[in-house]
Amino acid sequence: MNLSCLIVDDEPLAVSLLENHISKTPFLTLVGKSFHALEALDFLQKNKVDLIFLDINMPHLSGMQLKMLLPENQKVIFTTAYSEFAVESYERNAFDYLLKPITFERFLKSIIRLRDYLESQETEKEMVTTPQGSNCVFIKSGKEIVQLMYDEILYIEGLKDYVSIVTENQRIISHKRMKDLEESLPTQFQRVHLSYIVNTDKISKISDNQIVIRENKIPLSDKYREVFLLKIGEKMI
Numbered sequence: 001m002n003l004s005c006l007i008v009d010d011e012p013l014a015v016s017l018l019e020n021h022i023s024k025t026p027f028l029t030l031v032g033k034s035f036h037a038l039e040a041l042d043f044l045q046k047n048k049v050d051l052i053f054l055d056i057n058m059p060h061l062s063g064m065q066l067k068m069l070l071p072e073n074q075k076v077i078f079t080t081a082y083s084e085f086a087v088e089s090y091e092r093n094a095f096d097y098l099l100k101p102i103t104f105e106r107f108l109k110s111i112i113r114l115r116d117y118l119e120s121q122e123t124e125k126e127m128v129t130t131p132q133g134s135n136c137v138f139i140k141s142g143k144e145i146v147q148l149m150y151d152e153i154l155y156i157e158g159l160k161d162y163v164s165i166v167t168e169n170q171r172i173i174s175h176k177r178m179k180d181l182e183e184s185l186p187t188q189f190q191r192v193h194l195s196y197i198v199n200t201d202k203i204s205k206i207s208d209n210q211i212v213i214r215e216n217k218i219p220l221s222d223k224y225r226e227v228f229l230l231k232i233g234e235k236m237i
Contacts, residue, residue: 001119003111004048007033008040008063009055009079014100018053018079021107027115037061041069051095051114056080067094072179075118077110117161120175137184139165141172148172150186154213156197168214192228193221200231 005028009015015033022028031049034040037058044052054076056063067076072093081100095117096110136149148167157164158178165172182191188201192211196218204212209225211218220228 001115002027002029003050003115003118004029004031005051005053006031006040006043006047006049007053008037008058008066009033009053010035010058011055014055014079017102018107021102021104024104025108025111028111037063037066041066044070050118051075051077053077053079053098056082075114077114117175139172139174140176141174146172150188150199151201153189153199154202155199155216155218156181156189158195158197166216190224190228190231192224193219194223200235203232206232 005022007015007018007022007030009018012035015035019030019033022030028051031047032043034043038060040052040054041061052070052074054063054066056078057080063078063080067078070076076094077096077098078094079098079100079102083099095114098106098110135151136147139146139148148165152167152169154166154168156178157166159173161175161177163174163176163178163181165174178191178195178197182189182197185197188199189197190200191197198211198213198218202213204214206212206220209220209222211220
């Protein structure tokens with residue numbers, strides 16, 4: 001797999017360092033570099049790239065602001081000298097966060113993880129299917145493909161690039177992102193938190209900001225509360 005990439009950074013030395021790292025990585029191809037976010041935005045309107053190395057502190061438009069203007073599935077690795085943006089970067093769905101000065105070892109570790117993730121996503125698309133109208137799903141877990149009935153699933157927990165699917169009898173770990181899984185699930189499944197999707201048919205009770213499923217207590221965040229309660233309201237008598 002070869003990945004096209006774009007550097008967006010207003011520091012020439014930082015750009016030069018990334019160019020050097022990219023040139024030493026066989027499966028990366030540098031297709032452009034921009035010295036501010038507005039220039040990058042113009043480039044991205046005309047070109048598609050697999051990955052953006054994106055600085056955060058830039059004039060006119062910050063890297064964080066640019067990320068919000070990009071498609072949800074655009075892979076971004078933030079590059080910055082400031083560690084305090086780490087949490088926000090992951091909340092913005094960044095793939096990784098590299099602190100300057102970026103060593104080649106740390107750079108390569110991040111890029112290999114991204115390549116492996118994208119390759120696994122392609123494999124899952126080829127091997128794991130859910131027929132329309134089916135009452136089951138096939139989940140790739142390690143070297144196995146496991147069939148699960150939707151009615152078996154209690155809830156799903158997000159673990160960054162993985163999901164943990166919890167049933168009454170087992171917990172299955174799969175290399176998949178929550179958003180990708182959420183879009184393929186039937187309507188009985190509802191997102192209730194950044195890290196949780198629940199099977200509404202399995203809920204025992206709802207108390208304040210907590211959902212109880214069997215002995216499991218799952219947080220209900222403000223972001224998803226209104227839509228979730230509207231869905232539950234459809235089943236109330």
